[in-house]
Amino acid sequence: MTDTTPADVGFAPPAEVEEVELYHAKSWITKYVFSQDAKVIAIQYSATAIAVGMVGLVLSWLMRLQLGFPETFSFIDAADYYQFITMHGMIMVIYLLTALFLGGFGNYLIPLMIGARDMVFPYMNMLSYWVYLLAVLLLMASYFVPGGPTGAGWTLYPPQSILPGTPGHEWGIILMLVSLVLFIVGFTMGGLNYVVTVLQARTRGMTLMRLPLTVWGIFIATILALLAFPALLVGGVMLLLDRVLSTSFFMPSIVLMGESLDYGGGTPILFQHLFWFFGHPEVYIVGLPAFGIVSDLLSVHARRNIFGYRMMVWALIAIGGLSFVVWAHHMYVSGMNPYFGFFFATTTLIIAVPTALKVYNWVLTLWRGNIRLTIPMLFAIGFIFTFINGGITGLFLGNVVVDVPLSDTMFVVAHFHMVMGVAPLLVIFGAIYHWYPKITGRMLNETLGQFHFWITFVGAYSIFFPLHYLGFLGVPRRYYEIGETAFIPASAQSLNAFVTVVTLIVGFAQLVFFYNLFRSLTKGEPAGDNPWQATTLEWQTSETPPGHGNFGDELPVVYRWAYDYSVPGAVDDFIPQNKAPDETTGRSEPT
């Protein structure tokens, strides 16, 4: 049963379980607002994530204004600047990227791609979104409380995060921690759904090794999230108790302004361990869905099967496993036992092996492909560039001796923005251009898309390439202003100004993308059911956008893997997964 052989290729096992009766919405409210349909929930998740992401984008502008033109803007003082940094980081990593990849793409694509009518627990899925929304609202509420949002840095390290002197120590930090706890609760409800749906609700013929890599990426990332978020939950609860009830989990004895505080005996390093036990897998929670989606984009638009499908799957699993044993490479300079550095540097560098394997396979997928330079393809290729770039600087920083001098410089900022900011974001854009026709039934405008891609791609490089250099010069991160120093040449400031100008341009260029999104809703070219001539199940639905229950009366039956492109002897250059072998000639399977 491990693999179908050519002899029994026409065989799809009989259905094992009866179909579960779908929940049918009776009113407009239960259909579009408190909806239990994964597709509607996906759009709610995405819209909320993108909206809060816009807040994060504006915050990055404000930060860059200060860095590029210090002492120019009277409305930005040091406290504001730290609040911008903190909120920008938290919003982008958790409330935008995690929510968009798993809540947005996960909800939309998992049921459609595996041939299910919906998630297994639609009611819980709905709750997941509403709890997430509540978390977002609480986070935003911190702008309207005395003291404003917390300025502790997105890592929220105690003791500084809860002591007077840090902006937002009054209410901001409390709202932040409560919001994070709610986010985790909401995510867990959704995450359990995604995992069980992939494991237990696939259609006939859909084996795990026939899943599109998009589903694999989201699936593994969800498992990581379910196991990593507990550490953040525990750290968050304990920090909250330190702040609200004056416990001393993380707080050592502290003398503040000549006065001895009530705290004593706690260990701040413990918080860092808890935070990064979540924080490092979090990188891959954002990364793995991007890896999966980009694999599919490359394969579809290069009209070629993904190179080394099985390797790709095992690499995803290996990266997921390894991501749990590397966390303390974020803590080389935090004062932990120096011998730990050796272990964590080793594991960190080992991660490069499966990751590099994936990059080779992406490039080899393009090799001799019939490449169509569509907008999704442009973004996918752009991803390969930025990801290699960010990955290689990751190898630098994984080594203790290189990390120690580069720690807390702009080099680190450039590294993680390249690898987990720009790279996943390019995939998100590519994925939106790719699946928008399925979600709305209309194509996005090509010319506007070209404009959007080139500005974003070239702009991202113009922003983050100079930051590597500034980091080598020793320009520290998280500094409100540097002033005059002995070691940083004055010319560094002109580079900073350049980066700021580009940031503003790239940021405003995103308005073109939003204009395209809204305009194409009504004015876009009709897309038809399968505009990209793709093989996966979501393109084989009987109507576009897919209706309630996804597949009409009959669920599709799967006979082949997701990558039958340009099969020798076949009539078309693609064979959909649900096409029976007797309906077509030619066939390929992973080797």
Added chain:
Amino acid sequence: MAEQTLTNAEDAVTTPEGWDSVVSDWSSDQRAFKNVPWGKAMMWIFLLSDTFIFSCFLLSYMTVRISTTVPWPIPSEVFALTIFGESIPLILIAIMTFILISSSGTMAMAVRFGYLRDRKKTTILLIATALFGVSFVGMQAFEWTKLISEGVRPWGNPMGAAQFGSTFFMITGFHGFHVSIGVIFLFIVARKVWRGDYEVGRKGFFTSRKGSYEMVETMGLYWHFVDLVWVFIFAFFYLW
């Protein structure tokens, strides 16, 4: 939970044995865990996630206990109870642990009678389990009250390290919260069994899904997990 196994499924192919059967299940289509209902699969994965939460709590507790410089209060003295003029160490905890372990027994029997479709016995056993849970939480409340009256607070206590009170209230509180949630759901499931919801296919109030007796087993998984966690808390808090 509500999905019904079709009879033709297992006859189609011969079922392999041992590890081969695991490989065969995972490489098959439709379901990775054959004949495991959705709810049960979900509960297992949730419990795995929850295990990480409790592990993080307990590891944090061990870390602060090791790193604090102030002496840790001696558990056998702090948790002693004076009965008839004699101070007996850990007596309350012994009773609480005994009660919780017993409740696992009644829960297991409830699962068994659920599958036998014995509604009356299942209901009685579920309610018995819930009452054991209630008495556990009650005794925990008593223990908290006693400690608080002796001056133990989350931020400090007269016996020693401040972290003693912090970790104690946080972790036993989090566990007690789990027990309380379990008690509520035990009563809900007991009511459903008693009304025969799982036999007539009555739809859930919120989810509009039909339930089945496998719900009793899923409930049981949660309950046994909460018991298991208690064994660890007991060992690390009261015996260390």
